[in-house]
Amino acid sequence: MEPFAPEAHFAFDARLGIPTPELRREWTEFTAAEQSAILYYWETVRGAIPDRIFAFEREIVALQARLDDEENFEVVCALTWDIAERASRINDLHLYFRLNQDVAVKAHH
Numbered sequence: 001m002e003p004f005a006p007e008a009h010f011a012f013d014a015r016l017g018i019p020t021p022e023l024r025r026e027w028t029e030f031t032a033a034e035q036s037a038i039l040y041y042w043e044t045v046r047g048a049i050p051d052r053i054f055a056f057e058r059e060i061v062a063l064q065a066r067l068d069d070e071e072n073f074e075v076v077c078a079l080t081w082d083i084a085e086r087a088s089r090i091n092d093l094h095l096y097f098r099l100n101q102d103v104a105v106k107a108h109h
């Protein structure tokens with residue numbers, strides 16, 4: 001029997017820069033030991049979320065600085081879209097961070 005691999009129940013989200021839950025069966029179908037392993041892995045991932053948020057915030061600050069000096073309307077629109085996209089990523093990361101130990105909630109979205 002192969003050892004249980006909790007990371008197999010997550011998929012790397014390139015947009016957010018973290019693995020996100022992707023359970024392929026109901027939470028109650030996992031043994032208590034498997035649930036514990038998944039939660040432990042999730043807590044490790046979850047611990048990295050504040051750093052990801054901070055990185056996106058730094059990117060927004062840099063984009064805003066460029067926006068302050070930009071006069072070309074098309075570039076202004078592109079920069080504004082880039083800022084909004086990073087803000088959306090921050091919002092999604094906050095949602096994942098708030099999952100706390102309830103991986104099952106987001107896993108079935």
